[in-house]
Ligand code: SF4
C-alpha cells in the first residue's frame with residue numbers, strides 16, 4: 001500500500017539525545033567539576049538558582065521519575081523499596097520512583113544504565129501546587145537525613161489560583177515574588193556563594209524564550225499532515241522540563257522550530273498514513289509507549305496533548321479567541337527585581353496550572369486544541385499515578401462530550417505498570433477506532 | 444444528666460439535616476456548607492450565617508463516579524454524594540478553604556452540578572511556614588468577606604467579626620477544657636464521646652453547642668465512667684468520623700485518649716488571638732494552627748505536635764489511619780511512625796475506605812493491643 005505522505009527522521013534527533021544524556025551526566029559529575037547540584041520539580045523556578053553560577057546543575061523529579069518508569073525492572077525495585085519502607089502504593093508514581101531510587105541508593109542514567117549511589121543534591125529547590133510537590137522533597141530530605149546527609153530545602157508556594165480572563169491580582173503575584181526574593185538570600189546562605197543578578201536575568205530570558213519556542217513548535221502541528229507525533233514530542237519536550245532556563249535549551253528549540261517549519265513546507269509527516277488526528281491528555285503509561293505504534297496501524301496520529309503542549313509551553317488566548325503562544329515581554333530584564341517579577345508573571349499563566357483550579361479552563365483549552373489542530377477524537381488517561389493531572393478529569397470528559405467531541409477514556413498509571421492493562425486497553429481502543437469508521441491499514 | 448448531654452451530641456449528628464432545616468426556618472437566616480476546617484467560620488458567623496461542615500454518610504458513593512475519578516479519597520467522593528442525593532438541599536452556599544486537590548474537586552463538582560446560590564473558594568496558602576503567608580491570607584479573607592457581603596446584602600463590621608471570633612474561640616476553648624479530662628488516669632470521656640462532641644460542633648449552631656459544653660464541664664468532674672480504661676490509644680491521620688470503628692475498638696479494652704485529625708483535636712487546638720486588624724488576626728490563626736500535612740513543609744511541625752500530644756495524654760499506642768488515596772496523610776506515615784516510636788509509642792497503620800471492614804480490622808487491632816500490653820509486662 002502506498003504511503004499517503006512522505007516521512008523522514010528528525011535531523012535534530014541525535015543532538016537532542018546527546019543533550020539529554022549530558023544533562024544527567026552533568027548532574028552526576030557536578031561535584032567532580034567543582035559545581036553544585038540541586039533537586040526539584042520540573043515546574044520549579046529553575047532560573048533562580050542559575051544566579052549562583054554557570055556550574056549549577058539540577059535534576060528535576062518528574063522527568064527522572066518518568067525515565068525510571070520507562071525501565072520497568074528498575075521501577076519494580078523502586079516500588080518494592082518504597083512499599084517496604086511503609087509508604088502507600090497509591091501515592092504519586094513518579095514520587096515513589098524517585099524515593100525508591102534514594103532508598104536503593106541507585107541512579108539511573110538516561111540510557112537505562114543503573115549505577116550505584118543516588119547523588120545527593122546540595123539543596124532542594126521546589127515549588128508547590130500539587131499536594132505532592134513539597135511533600136515529595138520533604139520526604140526525600142528526610143530519607144537523606146536518615147543516611148546522615150543534611151539537605152536544605154526551599155519550596156515556593158504557588159497555589160494562588162488561576163485567572164483565565166484577567167491578570168492575576170497583584171497581591172498573588174507579590175506573594176510569589178516575595179518568596180522568590182527570600183529564596184535568593186536563602187540560596188546565598190546555604191551555598192556560601194555570591195548571587196549574580198546578571199546570570200539570573202540571562203536565565204529568566206532563556207526560560208521565557210524556551211517555553212515560548214516550545215509552544216511555537218507545538219503550534220506547527222496544526223498543519224496537515226502533522227510534522228510531529230506525540231511519541232517523538234516526549235523526547236523533545238523533556239529538555240524544557242529539565243533545563244528550561246539554559247541557553248542550550250533555547251538553542252535546540254530554535255533549531256527544532258526551523259526544522260519543523262521546513263518539514264511543514266515540504267509536507268513531511270510524522271505518520272505517513274495520517275488520516276485520523278487525536279490528542280491525549282496527561283502523561284502516558286511510560287512503559288507502554290508502543291501503544292502509539294499500534295495506533296499508527298489505523299492511520300491514527302497523536303498530535304500531542306494539553307500536557308505536552310502546556311506542561312512547559314506558554315500559551316495565551318488571543319483577542320479573537322484563538323489559543324496561541326504567549327507573547328514575549330517587550331525586553332529582557334535588567335535587574336533582580338525585574339527578573340523575578342517577570343518570571344512570576346510569565347509562569348502563572350502556565351496552562352497546566354489552570355486545571356488544578358478550574359475544570360472549565362482545561363476543557364476550554366482542550367476544545368481550542370480540538371478546533372485549531374483539527375482533532376477527531378480525544379483520549380483521556382485516567383491516570384492513577386498522578387492525582388495532580390487527573391484532578392477534575394471526569395469534568396473534562398463531560399465538557400468534551402457536551403461539545404460533541406468523541407472521547408476515549410482509559411485507566412492506567414504513568415509510572416506503575418501494575419495498574420495498566422495494556423492488552424485490555426488496546427482491545428477497547430481498537431474497538432473505539434472501528435466505531436469511528438477506521439480499519440487497520442491494508443485490511 | 445451527663446448521659447443526656449452526650450445523647451444530645453449524638454442526636455445532633457444523627458439528625459443533622461433536620462436540625463439545620465429547623466434552625467433555618469426558626470431563624471430565617473442562611474446556611475453555608477463548608478468542606479474543610481480551613482474555612483474561617485469566624486467570618487461566616489460574622490455575616491450572621493450558620494456554617495455547617497459537609498461530611499459523608501459512609502455509604503458507597505457510586506453516584507459520584509461520573510464526576511470524580513475513583514482514585515480520589517472516599518471523603519471527597521462521599522461529601523459530593525451527599526450533595527448529589529439532595530441531602531444538603533437546605534444550604535444556600537458552599538465554601539472551601541484550600542486544603543487538598545481531593546476536596547477541591549468536590550467543591551467544583553458541587554458548584555457545577557448542584558444548584559447553589561453562592562460558591563466561594565478561598566486560596567488558603569499552602570506555604571504556611573513562610574513569613575508571607577499571613578499577609579497573603581489576610582487579602583484572601585478580605586475577598587471572602589466582600590463576597591459574603593455582596594451576596595448577603597449586609598456589611599460585616601468589626602463588631603460582627605469580634606462576635607464571630609468570640610463564638611469560635613469560646614467553643615474551641617470549652618472543647619479543649621473537656622480534653623483535659625482525657626488526660627486523667629481514668630479519662631472521664633471516651634474517644635467516641637469526644638468524637639461526637641467535636642463532630643456535632645461542626646454541624647450545629649456553635650452558641651447552642653457551647654451552652655451544652657458549659658453544662659458538660661459542670662458535670663464531668665463528678666462523672667465516674669463505669670469502664671476500664673484499658674490501653675491508652677491515640678488515633679491519628681486523615682479525616683475520620685467513623686464512630687462505629689471508635690466504638691468497636693474501645694470495646695476491645697482500650698480508650699482513645701486523644702486524636703490528631705480534623706474531626707478531633709486538630710479542629711479546636713488553636714484560637715484567634717485578637718488584633719486591631721481582625722482579618723489579619725483570623726489569618727494568623729489559620730496559618731499558625733495545627734496544620735493539615737498538605738501544608739506542613741519543609742518542617743514536619745504536625746508530627747512534632749502529635750508527639751507532644753502523645754506525651755501529654757500519656758499514650759501507649761497509636762493507630763495511624765490513612766483514608767485510601769489520601770496523599771497528604773499517606774506521605775507522612777513513615778516519618779510519623781518513626782517519630783512516635785522514638786518516644787516509645789508503638790504504632791499500627793490502617794487504611795480506611797468508605798466502609799471499614801471491621802472483621803479484618805478487629806483481628807489486627809486486637810493483635811496490636813496485645814503487643815502493647817505484652818510490652819508493658821516485659822518492661
Ligand atoms: S501527582 Fe502528578 S502533579 Fe502531583 S507531584 Fe506527582 S506527577 Fe506531579
Ligand code: SF4
Pocket residue numbers: 516517518519542543544545546681682735737766768769770771772
Ligand atoms: S482525607 Fe486526605 S485527601 Fe481526603 S480530603 Fe482529607 S486531606 Fe484531603
